[in-house]
Amino acid sequence: MLKLILLSWILGIASMGSSLPLLFSIWPVLFILSLILVVLIQLKWVKTDFLAIKIVQVILFVSTAFSSGHYYADHALTKRLQFRETQPQQVEVVVYADRLSEFKEETVQQKVQVLGWHAKPVQWLLLMKSSGYQSPSSLQLGQYYRIQGRLKPAHSYATSGAFDQEKWWLQQNVMAGLRVDMIQPLTTEQVTALGFSAHQRQQQGWWMQFRLYIEQLRYGYREFIQHQPFVQKGLLLGLLTGDRSLLSAHTEAQFQRLGISHLLAISGPHVLIFALLVSWLLQRIIGRYRPQLYLKWPKVYVLMLPFLGAVLGYCAFVGFEIPALRTLLMSIVTVTVILLQQPLRSLSILLLSASILLLFDPWSVLSAAFWLSFGASFILLRIYQTLQQQPLGTEITGLQRFFQHFRLLVESQGKIFIALLPLVLIFFQQLSWIAPLANILTIPILAGVIVPLNIVSACLYLIWEPFGSLGFQITDHLLNLMMYLLNGMEHLFNPQLHRFAATPLIIVSLGLGMLLLFLPRGVVPKAWSALAIVPVFLGFTTHPQWTLHILDVGQGQAILLEDGQHKLMIDTGGYYREDKFSIGQQVVLPYLSRQGITQLQQLFLSHLDQDHSGALGAVLKGLPVQQILANEIVPDILPQQFQYCHAGQQWRFEHSQLRVLSPIYTDLAKVKSNRNEYSCVLYLQVTQAQGIQNFLIMGDAGWETEYQLLQRYPDLKVDVLVLGHHGSRHSSSYAFLQQLKPKLAVASVGWDNRYGHPSQELQARLRELGIPLLTTAQAGTLQFQLNEQEIKLRTHRQQWRWLQREPVADAVLRSGL
Incomplete structure (x- = not known):
């Protein structure tokens, strides 16, 4: 019973951020009933020998533990969200540096306590430019500073499968980021004059002084290792303190590929x-x-x-x-x-x-x-x-003991790899098949030799530096040997991170199968685990019959259409430097994996601007695409794979039909002179839907194209308009909006983007015409789903409390979706 109660408590807390209003209403009742049952059992007024009483007891205690965990988690989340910043602005704050900074390429990040912003200190993350390790931007531990800069709240790509920065910062207790423009050290007298003497006295307590000493000690190790002629500086420091400041991006990527x-x-x-x-x-x-x-x-x-x-x-x-x-x-x-x-x-x-x-x-x-x-x-x-x-065996030799330990290592790594597969797919959507072998090779070296020697060297360093330095040198040589073996393994196997179509049903199926497989013997037959993972091999999905996904890819556009067995994309999005941060690898492919998509029949590129097609290379590398259509030739693809996109083309699918409205074929020669205006404009009609039925996707087309569309298609009906050029003031003219009068306008934009999209002028036009507006920045990924001839809208940001934005619900209600 205790195990079930503890497990239910954990699962209840794991539901943090999800909306379970029923639990809040019944939790007091469950809690009181559980107390009454405990008292009755203790007084022996209720006998637990009866099966019915046992069942009621289990259900009641488990339900109470789960709801209590959810209530406790929701309360903790509410308290923390009160201190989270949500709007960018220029600020000047007083901070106290009590955490070691971290160095990532040309950026310095450092957690600090911000004083006076709220009733109690809150933790922000300073983001500072640095040309190298010896950066004057790094704050000295135990010191106060006046900082000026731009407040940068956390904002994720709210797309399933993408890294959730807002959740990560919340878990790390980081309430905001701050891009630093000016740093001014403060003296003790200045801090006192500013009214923070109570905070100064608090920092003199033994616990705060101990924590500060630990951070200074970590800083001392980093300084020492940084200035020594070690080859594996990053690994030495990372394996000792967990600080990855000296670890190269190449080494991190290599460890990822090897799992x-x-x-x-x-x-x-x-x-x-x-x-x-x-x-x-x-x-x-x-x-x-x-x-x-x-x-x-x-x-x-x-x-x-x-x-x-x-x-x-x-x-x-x-x-x-x-x-x-x-x-x-x-x-x-x-x-x-x-x-x-x-x-x-x-x-x-x-x-x-x-x-x-x-x-x-x-x-x-x-x-x-x-x-x-x-x-x-x-x-x-x-x-x-x-x-x-x-059973205990007879005496064994040293060689037999070695083989027993080696067998145990192989068995444990194989079982861990299999058992954690569902969790790895949930959090990372990809894995390396060579991981068990790489772990078998490296764990004995690290756990048996390198880590103990590294720790002993660190202790000797505190006693007498030359001894510590000698120990670090020996550890560095051993790390060189280990990296030599890993390089050989990479050369031999050429490992790659493989992405899998990990739909929620497949993940649940895998998780249930692994749980049944690793339960103690006799609880359930082990063969049941094979039945549990049947959906994995059959590729079952739980998607509605038709879904249009408008992905949150920041300042860009990427749209996915699922119509029965036909899967196609309209644009791929793209970061301005895909080599630095890949929208394709980090956002689009993880999302496709979560939808269970392993190939695309078609991929339309409205035009070849970076924010619409920059992630194409990553998408093509990640999954096969049968046909690519664009308004001009796409470099580096097979000729038989390409087709021009022009007005008059149309395709019929199971539940919808897709038409190209612009550009006309004779204008394709003009595309290079004005890519935006000659974007491929697509018109999607859901033939079996009632109410919301027609979608118009404008690419980056502006007023000129809008005028031509009104002339060519005077009876065009649009229910959902994906605004041209991300809601620029030079697109979506008043006349265009007035004639189409869509029930909902959608702008695919980046949060706090430097272009100001969607523009204030456009928003004014929409308000005057009574057209509700949703942006991917405020709503996250939008899913228009057909269920029994009715299309409903789901937004990703409404699924988790830390992602929610209030205007989203209002816009959805006004649109009738």
Whole structure:
């Protein structure tokens, strides 16, 4: 029962951000009924021997635990959202630097406490330009500054599968970003004069001073390693402190391709290695100088507190990252169980540790590290339980013991790879098949040699720097050897990150299959796991019969149409530097993967501007496309794959028909002189729909094309208008809007874009004509879905509380969708 209650509590917190209004109304009733049932059971007025009572007890307790977890998570989320900034503006603030900065190429990022902005200090992320490591922009730890700059709230590409920056900042307790223009150090007297003397006194407390010392110590290690002639500086520092400032982008990408990125994070093994080293050293000292202590208390009791102290110290040293916290809590729970002389139940310890972590930090449930860390621990505990159940054998040789350990390593990595597959697909939508082999190669080297030597070298550095430097040099040579092996593996296997069509149904199917497979023997037949994953092989989907997706790709446009078995895209979006940040790789392909799309029959490019076609290369690399249509020849594609897009073309699909309205064929020769005006304008009609039925997609066409469309198609009916040129003031003229009178206008724009799209002039025209406006910046990805002859609209930002924007609901209601 306890396991079910803890699991329900965890799942309830995992529902953070989702809208479950029914739970809020019934939670008090469930809670009171659970208390009454507990009292009745304790008074023995209710007998739990009856099956019906047991069933009622389980349902009531599980429901109460889940709803309590959801209520607690929602309350914590509401409190944190109160301090989040949502509007960009120029600001001047006083900040206190208590966190180490991080360096990413030409940018310095540093978390700081912002004073006086709210009733209590809040954490912002400073974003500073830097030409190199020795940047004057980096703030000195323990100092106060006056900062001027532009407030930059978090804003994600609100598209399923894309990285959710708003969720990430919320989980990291970062309430806003700030692009720094000016930094002015403040003296103690100036800080006092500004009214922050209470904050100064607070920072003098022992805990704050300890945290500051830890950050300064981390900074000292980074400074030392940076200025030494080590080859693997980034790995040395990353494996010691978790700081990736010195890690090259090439190394990070290589670890991703090999599926071993998790080894760059500080995890449980790092913490345990340090704690075991401390315990071993203390044991040797006590055995030599105070062996009589073991006469008073058992050895395990003597070493418990030092072990926990070492775990706590290393967790603090690495900034209380989730995997380290998990190890700390599991250690505390295990020690408590031993002291209370209770039996050790591995799964109970795991669930209890996760529940306690979420009690103090419910936002950690939003992190991939939480699920992957506890998921891997679950598999390792299952393997440990299996080994415990095996009968003891006879004495074995050292070689036999080596092969046993190697077999255990292979088995554990294979099982972890299989079991965590659903989680990996949920969070990353891609994986590397070579990951188990790469882990088998690197984990023994890292956990058995490099990490312990790295930790010992760091300790020696504090005692006498030359010893520490020698240890780091040896570790650097070992890291060179490991990288040589990894380079050889890459050369031999040429690993790539493979993207999979991971629809929600497939992920749930995989998750259920893995759960059934790794449950203890005898609970359910293992063959059931094969039945659970049948949808994976049959490619089942749960999509409506017809869906039009207008993706949030920032300042650009990308549209997906699903009509039965026919899949096509209109534009791909594109970042102005796809080599630096790829809209195709980071937004479009993950979204297609979530929709279960493995190929496109057609891809229309309205024109070849970067914001409409820049991600084409990534899309073509990620999945096959049968036909590409554009108003001019697209470079680097096969001639038989290309066709000009011009007026008069039309296609009929299962539920809709698509027509090209512009440009006319004779104008194709003029395209290069004015790409925007000669954009491919597409008209989509859903033949079986009632109400909302007609969609007009304008590309970047402006007033001239609009005038020609009105002349050629005077009876054109439009229900949803995807505005030309992202809502520029030179498109969507008053006459055009007045004649079409769409029920909804959509602008595909980037949030806070430098062009001011959609323009104020356009918004004024729409208001005067009573046409509701939705933008991808405020609504995220829009999905128009046909269900039983009626089209309804879903917006991605309405699905999670941290993404929601109020004007979205009003626009949807006014449009009748």
